[in-house]
Amino acid sequence: MARPSTAAARLIPAIDTADPAKAAALAAALAARCGALKLGLELFTAEGPRAVRAMAALAPVFLDLKLHDIPNTVAGAVRSLLPLKPAMLTLHGAGGPAMIAAAREAAEKAGAARPVLLAVTVLTSLDAATLAATGIAGGPVQQVLRLARLALEAGADGLVCSPQEVARIRDAFGQAPMLVVPGVRPAGHAAGDQARTATPAEAVAAGADWIVVGRPITGAADPAAAAAAIAESLPA
Numbered sequence: 001m002a003r004p005s006t007a008a009a010r011l012i013p014a015i016d017t018a019d020p021a022k023a024a025a026l027a028a029a030l031a032a033r034c035g036a037l038k039l040g041l042e043l044f045t046a047e048g049p050r051a052v053r054a055m056a057a058l059a060p061v062f063l064d065l066k067l068h069d070i071p072n073t074v075a076g077a078v079r080s081l082l083p084l085k086p087a088m089l090t091l092h093g094a095g096g097p098a099m100i101a102a103a104r105e106a107a108e109k110a111g112a113a114r115p116v117l118l119a120v121t122v123l124t125s126l127d128a129a130t131l132a133a134t135g136i137a138g139g140p141v142q143q144v145l146r147l148a149r150l151a152l153e154a155g156a157d158g159l160v161c162s163p164q165e166v167a168r169i170r171d172a173f174g175q176a177p178m179l180v181v182p183g184v185r186p187a188g189h190a191a192g193d194q195a196r197t198a199t200p201a202e203a204v205a206a207g208a209d210w211i212v213v214g215r216p217i218t219g220a221a222d223p224a225a226a227a228a229a230i231a232e233s234l235p236a
């Protein structure tokens with residue numbers, strides 16, 4: 001998956017629905033207006049691999065299953081997913097370096113066509129207080145940087161983080177890691193369950209390669225127009 005060369009290619013709509021007909025309609029409307037389509041747990045648990053195949057016929061698929069288990073199990077899951085040829089795949093950085101390394105080794109079996117492996121750092125729905133309640137003091141930025149270092153050293157190609165950590169990650173790790181950024185809200189849109197947010201333009205200006213946007217697009221009366229408006233808002 002090459003880095004985006006146009007504003008529209010930076011956009012990854014999250015197709016979060018359990019309804020295959022709705023997913024197909026959204027994918028058809030958005031495929032030409034984005035860099036990839038994100039298929040996550042809601043659709044995958046409802047429809048499984050056939051949903052991935054249907055979407056892959058229209059655009060590169062970002063398969064967001066956030067794998068998080070012992071290394072042997074995650075490696076097996078990656079092997080099972082390779083025939084679906086996802087362009088990008090997520091796993092939780094909190095699974096530790098051995099888990100990331102096992103995923104990378106399994107993915108290498110697909111050769112040059114292997115998925116980009118993205119380590120999710122700290123979920124964008126978590127604020128400092130919630131993170132502290134789970135036992136992680138010091139705030140999201142420190143934890144994101146800690147998990148980012150472990151994941152990149154273990155073989156992750158990139159990271160998923162909130163827009164609020166992007167600049168710090170670029171400072172610490174430079175341009176090499178691919179950065180995929182959810183928790184993005186165009187001005188005037190409710191944050192909902194997202195805790196660490198910024199606008200699409202702010203995320204890209206800080207150094208995001210791709211932005212992931214779900215409800216502001218999928219909940220719009222005209223999803224294609226909403227996607228186009230977001231792409232137009234991005235810095236060149």
Ligand SMILES: O=C(O)c1cc(=O)[nH]c(=O)n1[C@@H]1O[C@H](COP(=O)(O)O)[C@@H](O)[C@H]1O
Nearest residue numbers: 014040122123124160182183212213214215
């Ligand atoms: O891995 C992700 O894509 C992800 C990581 C994260 O920390 N936060 C996050 O919101 N996401 C995903 O990004 C999408 C955000 O959707 P909206 O909040 O509707 O824009 C959802 O599909 C989430 O599963």
